[in-house]
Amino acid sequence: MHILPPQVTAAVRAVRAARTHARCLATPSSSKGSFSQTLADGPSLDDFIADRVPDRVVLGNKNAPRLPSYLKTTIPKGASFAKIKKDLRGLNLHTVCEEARCPNIGDCWGGKEGVSEAEGKRGATATIMLMGDTYLADGGAYHFAETIMKIKQKAPQILVEALTGDFAGNLEHVAVVAKSGLDVYAHNIETVEALTPFVRDRRAKFRQSLQVLEHAKKSGVKVTKTSMMLGVGENEEQVMHALRELRKVDVDVVTFGQYMRPTKRHMKVDRYVEPAEFDRWKQVAEDMGFLYVASGPLVRSSYKAGEFYIENVLKGKAAERRTKTLVADEALETGARNVQQS
Template sequence: MSSRRRKPDWLKMRPPAGERFTEIKSSLRDRDLHTVCEEANCPNMGECWSGRDGPGTATFMLLGDRCSRGCNFCDVQTGGMEALDPEEPTKVADAVAEIGLDYVVLTSVDRDDLPDQGAGQFAETIREIKRRDPSILVESLIPDFQGEPELVEQIIDAGPDVIAHNVETVERLQWPIRDRRAGYEQSLSVLERVSRESDIYTKTSLMLGLGEYDHEVYQTLSDLRQIDVDVVTFGQYLQPSRSHLDVFDYVHPDKFETWRQVAEEDFDFLYCASGPMVRSSYKAGELFVEALVRDGESVEDARNRARAAD
């Protein structure tokens, strides 16, 4: 790996602070819970946790803080897998209630070491949150579960309002960016199963700045719409450390805006959040999806409306 490139001015962020930030962090620490915000060093943690544009949000990371895979873009620790905490679903639901969230994002590390790859614990956490308060909206950002249909079905049956799974990058760059156990077609199969077999909104995310060509991004958007993915986000890849993949390019904000327009206007995605600091769990996207769900419109009706508006 070469030395890290100097970041442009548009990528500079304020350090996290504020009363709301402190409150959320305290609630998580009291229950020994993890967030992807912290584990992956998300650049939006200060904004989301401090609640500058409304109530603070956090993305809970289930199944521990160690991943069984080793993707070369990700800062989450790998190896040394630990036993699951059987109280985790209850702890997460308690934290959601204490913090006062009405839109919850759940994600997880990969747990290829477990017989069900963690799908059961993921599903139980969704059910526990909904059991406490059915009005709380739950977005589940799931692993690929090695593409096993019955494990994806467990998440669908638990009844989240949104199921997200990230393709991360264009098909050509899947390796070396992602672990070899992941794959473009495998990720598409997960998203297609959700969109074809449920009335649940689907969502995915791509990182830019890894050496992708425009025509490859365009093809990825086409592939995603062919399987009725509803929401897509674009964000800048940032190198977590010198041992991770180098940044190929810092994409200008104007280019991100162009991709937003392409996604929404050319491909009829219901929504696209696109910007250097956008991540898959991004509050602007969550607020949009929340409005869709609370409006009571079915997923199919929303898709048809988007197509008719083109």
């Protein structure tokens, strides 16, 4: 039998006393009786059935903005939607449409109610992006370029839009994608300059995104496109500033959409923007010279609402180039004839 020194024995007794005191503070002996009394004093099952409950329990954050009716969408249906979803699961593929809970997934996947599978396929669209961080030396630029070139080789008539990151500001990698034969180069600024450090990845920079869009246009891209989320805390002057900066680098297309919080791990919604405000920003952007503006609570950067317009813009640009070529050829022929006559 070991005899502990007096000072050690005193320390052990002090620790035991502290633990006992803590347990008493955390779980008082009367807690069981108090809980039973609370249940006895509360409404009975008959009260619930008769809807005679005086004080209802409200779950969740009562101060958080409630989801307005115009942001509530129906559950996607249709043969095409079901077929696409089945094929994706069979191939073990994941989509940003599902991960981000995009409200337009039913429409983009041809999932309108009453639409046949064949009609759905004609109306369905797809967006291919590099998801997550890429640690490739080129930031995935050559993956983009090779994919675009393969699509154009197989079906030259298909209009291709690439939604890229900023390639950490490496403009050579931007040029690789821009010169791959794509039709629309998209890179999203996401929010206004003042909120960029708080909304976007800490490595992203507003000015860097502008440089990406500017260099893509200088590299020969026909149409450049970007997107902004509203409802993250921006004010009117900040949005105007962003639009002015985008026009300075000749961005053609801009879209506005409501920020929606995908999960509780993500940033909270500051406010839900009214449809009338989206309409106003559409008018403002069009007046500033953007070729196309899609603006609405459910608009997303890759939503197909603007595809037909962008297609017409591209065809118009192609026709304009053909006209310039014909005029130039005719001028050369006229000049050659004049030289021969002289």
